[in-house]
């Protein structure tokens with residue numbers, strides 16, 4: 001990536017931890033220079049007003065909108081990229097296979113802008129803790145590029161088989177799974193399952209992140225009531241079934257989720273393999289998504305994730321947070337700024353990460369997107385520069401060139417040779 005870390009002028013001594021972003025547009029319309037030092041934003045000031053810092057690397061962000069970076073609150077790194085033709089036949093789930101796919105998937109998502117990712121990973125079954133081993137290896141591979149955390153997802157936690165599942169869940173947390181997850185709807189005793197998850201989470205002080213379609217109001221009410229007792233927080237997703245309930249029933253469920261302090265992580269781009277049979281599609285084959293407006297109106301914090309990334313649950317999944325935000329804005333009735341908040345601020349909050357604002361003192365987790373306003377950025381978000389811990393870690397540059405007759409029709413169009421004017 002030779003262009004993304006400009007070198008200081010000859011003879012100058014660079015502070016390798018400093019980086020100046022010049023001429024960036026902010027969401028409030030200001031054009032600013034931003035100085036990063038190490039993992040933090042050190043200063044933000046009117047463009048051209050920062051004192052010169054000889055030798056400091058600079059990135060020109062003229063024409064770019066600078067935003068807090070997105071985060072991915074619902075990835076499936078162990079199954080990602082298994083729908084590709086190269087992996088037809090039985091999918092290998094050795095730790096090395098999982099590590100390679102999860103790393104590649106995380107880098108794709110990092111290129112989209114997600115500098116932190118939470119990956120659900122199945123434990124038990126034939127692989128025991130092998131998939132988690134692969135995810136934790138991917139976490140180490142990605143150090144300095146993106147923060148990957150693992151959610152352990154056990155199969156059964158009640159009855160005779162549940163004893164093994166519970167022991168494995170405890171082992172998973174000791175190994176490094178930072179979040180306790182699971183699918184209560186798949187256990188013969190969903191409430192018993194949820195209670196077991198919460199017990200393990202309480203033992204280790206972990207947050208909880210459960211899969212549910214939320215189509216059973218009574219079960220959801222019990223989950224919401226249990227959630228109130230978890231200090232590290234409870235997330236539920238994708239909750240698509242909530243949208244199929246009668247409006248008054250869904251509204252009551254939303255009130256209960258709000259009272260329990262539950263965050264709903266919706267998946268606007270489609271479902272994931274985490275919920276049996278995946279009920280994220282309707283009998284007519286259509287896709288459904290949690291009723292985001294209704295949830296927000298009830299005071300529920302709603303984050304949006306990518307879900308499946310090219311696995312059997314969504315062979316064309318992109319894992320692009322800006323696409324998730326675009327879908328919330330274009331189909332979910334959510335304003336563009338709030339839609340972006342669902343994939344950035346709310347996503348970071350549910351992941352237990354500190355808030356990011358483009359202000360001095362905040363983490364230097366940033367995404368620059370070509371455009372002037374958030375609406376335009378969600379509409380045509382091709383060119384992106386991703387910053388993690390104060391360092392440019394990915395750059396996507398799109399160049400669109402029109403033929404001469406198109407340029408004659410509208411002279412402002414980018415023509416060949418004016419490559420900086422791309423989307």
Ligand SMILES: [Zn+2]
Pocket residue numbers: 074076120211272273274275307
């Ligand atoms: Zn899932």
